[in-house]
Amino acid sequence: MDEISFTPRExxxxxxxxxxxxxxxxxxxxALGEALAYTSVLSVLQTLEEKGHVRHESEGRAYRYFPTVEPEAAGDSALARIRDAIYQGSAEMLFAxxxxxxxxxxxxxERMRRMLAERLKEEES
Amino acid sequence: MDEISFTPRExxxxxxxxxxxxxxxxxxxxALGEALAYTSVLSVLQTLEEKGHVRHESEGRAYRYFPTVEPEAAGDSALARIRDAIYQGSAEMLFAxxxxxxxxxxxxxERMRRMLAERLKEEES
DNA sequence: TCCTGTCAACGGGTTCTTCCGTAGTAGGTG
DNA sequence: CACCTACTACGGAAGAACCCGTTGACAGGA
Known part of the structure; x- marks a missing residue:
């Protein structure tokens, strides 16, 4: 449990x-919706790097940033927080x-139904 | 779209x-997991009231606080944010x-499957 | 009456977040 | 070389979030 969390801007x-x-x-x-100053974006990236959520490589004179956290991991954390705080720990209620x-x-x-069926079949074992 | 959002402590x-x-x-x-000072909790409640997320009534000498926001509304906002930011807008990926x-x-x-079936039947109309 | 306990209001300190200006570095051009 | 441009590093201002101590009000008991 790595406790991944981001500020809104992050x-x-x-x-x-x-x-x-x-x-x-x-x-x-x-790519950002709002028009921020170049240095503002740089700051966010540097903060994220400090926290270990991204890394960078040199590309020409600039840096190219890569996420070091998978979206799935971030999603797990976020969904767990919502499930526990808002749906009283019930994945079912969240699902509903x-x-x-x-x-x-x-x-x-339909596709959701298929996924669920797969998952249920898998549960047999 | 009321844009409901809370800080972690809120x-x-x-x-x-x-x-x-x-x-x-x-x-x-x-009820709080961590041991906070009485006044810390009071502050959070007062902030929440200022933002319109709770209201209070007098009960004896104390105040009793009530949420004015339904958890479903907060859940909608939170899930939409996660869906858009982490799952690129795809409810299916979130679902997966x-x-x-x-x-x-x-x-x-099983219960999830039932819910989904209900929802699909309803979709006929 | 006086003390104690419980309560809300207020103010303040500290840290986090957000945003940006300035300075410094290095590459390319005339 | 002088100059412009694209880039990062640094520092800091302003506000939000977080936490709490102190104060004053009030009730109930000794």
């Missing part, structure tokens, strides 16, 4: 790195909320 | 209020992660 940046695989300061800055989303269409729901 | 406190329905400062303090949890037993998984 999450914005990590999200971009996960999506793209890596990024220079400028790339992250461009997820499934009740009106925005979900039939195809997604 | 979430601890809200969690207790949701669980119990309401609470005085002392009750929340006792949820289902892959080794801690889930057959009974939970």
């Amino acid at each position: 999450l914005d940046v990590m999200s971009i790195l996960w999506r793209a695989g890596s990024g220079t300061v400028s790339e992250v800055r461009d 909320q997820l499934v009740s989303d009106r925005g979900l269409g039939r195809p997604e729901l | 979430l601890d406190v809200m969690s207790i209020l949701w669980r119990a329905g309401s609470g005085t400062v002392s009750e929340v303090r006792d 992660q949820l289902v892959s949890d080794r801690g889930l037993g057959r009974p939970e998984l």
Whole structure:
């Protein structure tokens, strides 16, 4: 249990790195919704590196940053926190909320059903 | 879209209020895992009240605090943030992660399947 | 009456977060 | 060389979050 957590701004940046695989300061800055100063983005990246969530390599004169944390690990931590704090520890209740989303269409729901079936079959062992 | 969000400590406190329905400062303090000073807990509650997430009524000499936000609403906001930032907007990927949890037993998984089936039937309309 | 215990209000210290300006470095160009 | 540009390092301001001590109000008991 590594207790992964990010501040809102850090999450914005990590999200971009996960999506793209890596990024220079400028790339992250461009991908960011809000217009931040170059040095602001750099600061966030440096903080993330200090905390061990990203690393960098030199690329020409610039640094290229890579996430060192898998999104799945971050997701696990985040979901566990939500499950415990908001759904009183019940994955089922969280699940119910997820499934009740009106925005979900039939195809997604079908695929979810398939995943669940796979998982249940696997449970046999 | 009300953009509900809590700091970690605020979430601890809200969690207790949701669980119990309401609470005085002392009750929340006792229910809290960590040992905080009375006034620390009071501060959190006052901040939450300022932000409109709880309200209070007098009970004897003390205040009793009630959540004014439903956990479902907070859950929606939190799940949407995770979905967008960590799972690139895909509810399915989030779902896959949820289902892959080794801690889930057959009974939970069965109930999830039932919920999903209900939801799918409902989708017919 | 006086003391003790419980309570909310207030203020303040410390750290974290967010954002950016400035300074310094190094490469390329005229 | 002088100059411009793209980059990182550093420091710091402003505000949020976190935690608590002190104060004053009030009730109940000795």
